[in-house]
Amino acid sequence: MNNNNYNRPTNRPVQNGARPAQNGTRPTQNGRPVQNGARPIQNGRPTQSPKPPKKKMRFHPNKDGIMAIIVLLLIVAIAITVVVCVIKAITNAINSGKTDDTTVSTVDTSTTEITTEATTILTDLATTAPVVGAWNEGYVLQNYSNTKVNEGDLILVNYNYEYTFPSTMEKKIDSLYHKEGHNSAYVLGTDTRLNTSIVHNLAQMLTAMKTANIVTLSNGYNLQVASGYRTYSYQNELYNKAVANGTEGYSAIAGHSEHHTGLAFDIKVFYKAADGKTATYDLRAAEQDWILANCANYGFILRYPAEKVDITKILEESWHFRYVGVPHAKYITENAICLEEYIDLLREKHTYGKSEPLSVMANAKEYLVYFVPASVESDVTAVTVPASGSYTVSGNNVDGFIVTVEK
Numbered sequence: 001m002n003n004n005n006y007n008r009p010t011n012r013p014v015q016n017g018a019r020p021a022q023n024g025t026r027p028t029q030n031g032r033p034v035q036n037g038a039r040p041i042q043n044g045r046p047t048q049s050p051k052p053p054k055k056k057m058r059f060h061p062n063k064d065g066i067m068a069i070i071v072l073l074l075i076v077a078i079a080i081t082v083v084v085c086v087i088k089a090i091t092n093a094i095n096s097g098k099t100d101d102t103t104v105s106t107v108d109t110s111t112t113e114i115t116t117e118a119t120t121i122l123t124d125l126a127t128t129a130p131v132v133g134a135w136n137e138g139y140v141l142q143n144y145s146n147t148k149v150n151e152g153d154l155i156l157v158n159y160n161y162e163y164t165f166p167s168t169m170e171k172k173i174d175s176l177y178h179k180e181g182h183n184s185a186y187v188l189g190t191d192t193r194l195n196t197s198i199v200h201n202l203a204q205m206l207t208a209m210k211t212a213n214i215v216t217l218s219n220g221y222n223l224q225v226a227s228g229y230r231t232y233s234y235q236n237e238l239y240n241k242a243v244a245n246g247t248e249g250y251s252a253i254a255g256h257s258e259h260h261t262g263l264a265f266d267i268k269v270f271y272k273a274a275d276g277k278t279a280t281y282d283l284r285a286a287e288q289d290w291i292l293a294n295c296a297n298y299g300f301i302l303r304y305p306a307e308k309v310d311i312t313k314i315l316e317e318s319w320h321f322r323y324v325g326v327p328h329a330k331y332i333t334e335n336a337i338c339l340e341e342y343i344d345l346l347r348e349k350h351t352y353g354k355s356e357p358l359s360v361m362a363n364a365k366e367y368l369v370y371f372v373p374a375s376v377e378s379d380v381t382a383v384t385v386p387a388s389g390s391y392t393v394s395g396n397n398v399d400g401f402i403v404t405v406e407k
């Protein structure tokens, strides 16, 4: 009713047909001042307008001069507009980076250094993108203190990379027994503690293992978590004992044990001998097979396989498992690599902005995994993360961050 064209169906077919040509212009490309600036020259060409414009257009030399000045002024005005637009776009980009900072609790805000760092990287990404296709779209920068490199489910702790105890360590660990409130048969002592984030996953795995009815679990055997979180001094004690016994090949020097993180545990089958006093620990083939086939579903990996001893520098430990998260555990297990190799794979082949992310399927979902190196110029790193959706960021305890995006 409001549209005049509908009231006059026969009069204006030509007008409607002529309009779509306008779609060929590019209103969003702020980054191209030269293109935009060049356009007005076309309008200035008198030969291009077929209709006789305005008043009488007799060109006298002095009037031509005035016209030239007007056109020149027009070009200058448009060029200034374009420059202002570009500056506005850059300012907006910087501001969006700042907004991201404030939404994350782990972020250091408010120093000029951080903004400079984020801006540098943002500019860098803007000029290099899209290097690896559509996965750059919809991503934003968030600042992480470089101390976060030492935290997270994917930290590598071994002979080379020491664990950094946070001041809040005691808050991060929970008694497996007390947290889950049952399954006392599953812990060697009620003080067996683990990182709070994995307690539930481990309890779920133990319950599933028990209900799987593995043969040896009947008949007096008890599946038990024999060791979880260890303090520095306790590990020191264990290591010294191991040296005295000649078994240090199974033990890490204090500070370099995964048990410090609360993300690793030793699982064994406890058997009380006939006298009721002596006990032996073992992990027999049936339990071993079940754990190896199922642990990745709960985010755990066998950390020290026999064939990786030259890399891990720890002798085969059939009982020692480590939490890394479900998609990572799946990839590591299916590809028969160890954590050291996985960390290197991400660093060398799946760095953001340089190569494709690693695609991992787990529980019928696709995950994208990529590495962001920690800044060497600043104490803060701008980590590229999705603007929305589910993702996690973990340090690798080596030199950067691992981002895991759930698609």
Ligand SMILES: [Zn+2]
Binding pocket: 227, 259, 264, 265, 266, 319, 320, 321
């Ligand atoms: Zn262990």
